[in-house]
Amino acid sequence: MSIKVAALSKSYGAQKALDSITFSVKKGEIVGFLGPNGAGKSTLMKILTTYINADSGTASVNEYDVATQEQLVQKSVGYLPEHNPLYLDLYVKEYLAFNANVYKVAKSRIEEVINLTGLTPESHKKIGQLSKGYRQRVGLANALLHNPDVLILDEPTTGLDPNQLVEIRQLIKNVGKDKTVFLSTHIMQEVEAICDRVIIINKGKIVTxxxxxxxxTEKEQILEVEFDFKVEEQLIAQIPNLVSYKNIHDMTWELVFSAQEDMRPIVFDFANNNGLKTLQLNQKNKNLEAIFREMTQK
Structure with a gap:
């Protein structure tokens, strides 16, 4: 396993940031780690990158224990914290060269990560002259400099405009083809665009x-349908795979199904068999944002 966490807990005074959480991440997965503010996301990432210690439980990265094998963990991890710490007075190449010395990696690696992260057009500039999107690229380039097996990214797209969002998402997706990526974010579209798996944490506990x-896809299938005539409840109840149904207004019904197949053709057939016309049929399946709200507001 690239990341393994078992019964991990961390408290700040009376506040329990992590409450005995357990999960693992396989090599090559891109995992979205979601939760409301204060749920414990950044705390876990700081533990996994050896910045802070847990109170109890265990955690390992690339089979190295974060509490007893800190240097081996640090060599295995590329970390981009939420507030990307950059030296704004340094040139891009100067900053990466400084960190290459820290990591003791070949200078040729600098050009590799510049190309990989699309920094080439801006690599001659000081970091302070770069846009937020390009500063994030510098942070990612630095995280990749020592060619780690695991990338841990804490809110990597905060403050980016829509074009920059798309560019950084694609960059993370490309990097994730041969690395494990553990990604914290509040942006649900980001998770839907690049992640294989979702872990949601709420009040220090994993809820999914x-x-x-x-x-x-395994959530209930919700359809809103309007017929051309008012339909009796007893007739609606005969539609296959119905979990529940509700008359919203006159001839409009909300139908909730439990089925893998698309139920829209079934509703059309029901209308046709009963001499009805379907004036309107809308699918209202829950997206990740709705699922997130449901999981974190219980």
């Missing part, structure tokens, strides 16, 4: 740990 496709 599920592959993204299963989390979204």
């Amino acid at each position: 740990d599920t592959p993204l496709d299963r989390l979204v």
Whole structure:
């Protein structure tokens, strides 16, 4: 396992930031780590990168224990914290050269990460002259400098404009082809665009740990349908695979199904068989944002 966490807890005074959480991440996965503010996301990332210690439980990265094998963990991890710490007076190449010396990696690696992160057009500038998007690229380039097996990214797209968001997402997705990526974010579209799996944490506890496709597709199928005539409840109840139904207004019904197949053709057939016309049919399946709210507001 690239990341393994077992019964991990951390408190700040009376506040329990992490409450005995357990999960693992396989090599090559891109995992979105979600939760409201104060849920414990940054605390976990700081523990995994050896910045702080847990109160109890264990955690390892690339089979190295974060509490007893700090240097080996640090060599295995590329970390981009939420507030990207950069020296704004240094040139891009100067900053990366400084960190290359710290990591004791070959100078040729600097050009490799500049190309990999799309920094080439701006690499001659001081970091302070760069846009927020390019500063994030510098942070990612620095995280990749020592070619780590695991990338831990804490809110990597905070403050970016829509174009920059797309560029950084694509960059993370490309990097994730041969590395494990553990990604914290508040942006649900980001998770839907790049992640294989979702872990949601709330009040220090994991409330779900599920592959993204299963989390979204296995939820109930919700259809809103309007017929051309008022339909009796007894007739609606005959539609196959119905979990529940509700008359919203006159001839409009909300139908909730539990089924893997698309139920829209079934509703059309029901209308046709009963001499009805379907005036309107809308799918209202829950997206990740709705699922997140549901999980974190219980």
